[in-house]
Amino acid sequence: MDKAVEALGINLPQLIAQVANFFVLLVILRFTLYKPILKMLDERRQKIAEGLNAAETARAEASQAQANIQAQLDAARKDGQDIVANAQTIAQRIQTEAREQSARDREAALERARSEIQMERDRAIADLRGQFADITVTAAERVIRQSLDRQAHQRIIDETLAESSFNGN
Amino acid sequence: MKRVYIAVAVVAVLAWIAIGLLVAKGPQPEIVVPAESLFKVGPLHVTNTLLTAWCVMLFLAIFTFLGTRSLKLLPSGFQNFIEGVVSFLLDQVTDIAGERNGRRFFMVVGTFFLFIIVSNWGGLLPFFNAIGKTEDVGHEIFAQLASDNPHKLVLTKDGTYDDGHKFAGAKTDKSGGVVLTKSGAKAIDFEVRKGDTPAEALDRYVVFLAENFAGFKPAHSLEEPGPADPADVKAAFTLLGTVDAPGTAAKAPRLTTEAPSEAGEHALKSAALGQSFGGVSFAESQKLTLIVPFFRGVYSDVNNTLALGICSFIIVEFWGFQTLGFGYLKKFLNFSSPINAFVGLLELLSEFIRIISFAFRLFGNIFAGEVLVLMLTFLMPFLFVDIIYGLELFVGFIQAAVFALLTLVFAVMAVEHHGEEEHHGDEASAEAHHPSGTAQAH
Numbered sequence A: 001m002d003k004a005v006e007a008l009g010i011n012l013p014q015l016i017a018q019v020a021n022f023f024v025l026l027v028i029l030r031f032t033l034y035k036p037i038l039k040m041l042d043e044r045r046q047k048i049a050e051g052l053n054a055a056e057t058a059r060a061e062a063s064q065a066q067a068n069i070q071a072q073l074d075a076a077r078k079d080g081q082d083i084v085a086n087a088q089t090i091a092q093r094i095q096t097e098a099r100e101q102s103a104r105d106r107e108a109a110l111e112r113a114r115s116e117i118q119m120e121r122d123r124a125i126a127d128l129r130g131q132f133a134d135i136t137v138t139a140a141e142r143v144i145r146q147s148l149d150r151q152a153h154q155r156i157i158d159e160t161l162a163e164s165s166f167n168g169n
Numbered sequence B: 001m002k003r004v005y006i007a008v009a010v011v012a013v014l015a016w017i018a019i020g021l022l023v024a025k026g027p028q029p030e031i032v033v034p035a036e037s038l039f040k041v042g043p044l045h046v047t048n049t050l051l052t053a054w055c056v057m058l059f060l061a062i063f064t065f066l067g068t069r070s071l072k073l074l075p076s077g078f079q080n081f082i083e084g085v086v087s088f089l090l091d092q093v094t095d096i097a098g099e100r101n102g103r104r105f106f107m108v109v110g111t112f113f114l115f116i117i118v119s120n121w122g123g124l125l126p127f128f129n130a131i132g133k134t135e136d137v138g139h140e141i142f143a144q145l146a147s148d149n150p151h152k153l154v155l156t157k158d159g160t161y162d163d164g165h166k167f168a169g170a171k172t173d174k175s176g177g178v179v180l181t182k183s184g185a186k187a188i189d190f191e192v193r194k195g196d197t198p199a200e201a202l203d204r205y206v207v208f209l210a211e212n213f214a215g216f217k218p219a220h221s222l223e224e225p226g227p228a229d230p231a232d233v234k235a236a237f238t239l240l241g242t243v244d245a246p247g248t249a250a251k252a253p254r255l256t257t258e259a260p261s262e263a264g265e266h267a268l269k270s271a272a273l274g275q276s277f278g279g280v281s282f283a284e285s286q287k288l289t290l291i292v293p294f295f296r297g298v299y300s301d302v303n304n305t306l307a308l309g310i311c312s313f314i315i316v317e318f319w320g321f322q323t324l325g326f327g328y329l330k331k332f333l334n335f336s337s338p339i340n341a342f343v344g345l346l347e348l349l350s351e352f353i354r355i356i357s358f359a360f361r362l363f364g365n366i367f368a369g370e371v372l373v374l375m376l377t378f379l380m381p382f383l384f385v386d387i388i389y390g391l392e393l394f395v396g397f398i399q400a401a402v403f404a405l406l407t408l409v410f411a412v413m414a415v416e417h418h419g420e421e422e423h424h425g426d427e428a429s430a431e432a433h434h435p436s437g438t439a440q441a442h
Helices: A004-008 A013-145 A151-164 B001-023 B048-067 B078-099 B099-122 B137-146 B198-213 B229-240 B303-331 B338-379 B385-414 B427-433 B434-439
Strands: B037-041 B044-047 B131-136 B161-163 B165-172 B178-180 B186-194 B254-256 B279-281 B285-292
Touching: A013 A151, A013 B044, A013 B078, A013 B099, A013 B303, B044 B048, B048 B078, B048 B099, B048 B303, B078 B099, B078 B385, B099 B279, B099 B303, B099 B385, B131 B137, B137 B165, B137 B186, B137 B198, B137 B279, B137 B285, B186 B198, B186 B285, B229 B254, B303 B338, B303 B385, B338 B385
Parallel strands: none
Antiparallel strands: B037 B044, B131 B178, B131 B285, B165 B186, B165 B285, B254 B279
8 A cells, every 4th residue: 555655656745735726726716717707697697587578578568559559549440430420410410401491491482372372362352252242233233223124134234244344354 | 533632641641750750759758657846845845746736726717817807798709708618517517416506516516627627638738748857867866875764765674675666767968957858868767676785776777877878788687687797797887987088078977986975875885896986977968867847737646636536525525414414424324224234334435435536537547648648759749649639638628527527416416315214305305404504505
């Protein structure tokens, strides 16, 4: 064993020195390599996660906005359709009203015309009746004044009629 | 046409290999298993692997500091790379251990991975195992033989060496200072054998020097067992003293008779020559030296892999206790039946065996890779070495991943609930049972 140890050159001080070397290097690398790099890697991972989250949020927001816009568009279209429909209804009503009004007007005019005609006729009839009474009275006067026979009667009436302006008009 | 292309490719490859052999041939590798010491601080030998480990740590600290100094939410360039590495590791860990435990284990597992992979890949850089200081082996061998208390040899009471030692070196033209390994340098080894007395070893050293530096041909090879032939030693000694013509520059090393200057050393008496020597002097341009590279793969040293194994062990056990309190010990000390007791014993043993398997898996892979690269640079520079480099990159990654993942798996096993009475296993109940343990975890 001793021979082997000597042949390989194993000695305690160097062994201890090398063990110490390892731990010194471990401490050095901890501060110059592992800590800063791990910190940086973690930081970057976190940043990326945040970025992805933000992107996700943005995408959700965008789709939300899209949906909003779509909903608004739909509402606007519906409003428009309603307005148009309303307008059509109103137009229809106006048209109907106008038509009814004109019908009523025409009816009224007709009625007025008819009543005027009636009045005109009544007045004409009354006129006629008056004139006819006058003529009758005149004819009666004449008949009474003259002695009457059948032929004389007829001649008087014919004369009276001929004298009156009532000549079948 | 195709044949022409193939022929040209083959010729190009052969030419490439030939050029490599001519100009870039590595030195004959001296495989030294223990890490070579560069200097000493207190009781601690600062070896080249330890120095490299510090460089790796410094590199990682500076690199990561610069990379994470100004982090931005939108990453670019350098930050991308660093974040990629960290999140790759984090994903692997959390895949296995779950989100909560993964965060807890991540830093340790990641440190294992980064430390090992940067060390392994860094070890493939060209200046590793190539630039170093030289060690004067020629003088060192004599000093060791002459020393009363040599640190590389074991001298027993009866004056023989208890254990052999191979002194590796190469003939170089200078020693000391910073050198680059020389292309095609030849390695020569001098072996002190078990049972040699210092005097016998010196005889063999004399023959060895004459053979390698003065062209001496011994009648009996040094490879033969037993002490060197006295006639050979005498002839070798005479040759060493006479090969250089007087007045010209010396080429061969000489043995000197002055008393040694170093404390604890004494003059060494040769068995065959019957003469005492106080030292050996090498000529200026002919020295026997070993290049000790400044940088060597961190995990080609068992100390370092063993230390990592121990770290892994400590941390896993710590997590076990932290999560389960003393209930963690139930896994090992379970006397409900003899079989369970035996299983518990095996579990306990396996915890410690893990350290060894951690240490030798990593060491074996990296050391073998290093030797392979050195051998191939010596045997087949260019091309083949490139392929091995590719393989080594792969091995370096795999070993780092294996070490880190095994630690992770052991940690997951350690913090798991077990035993008959609480067979929940899920996180929620773990929290409910041990609120204090999990509170500390964060």
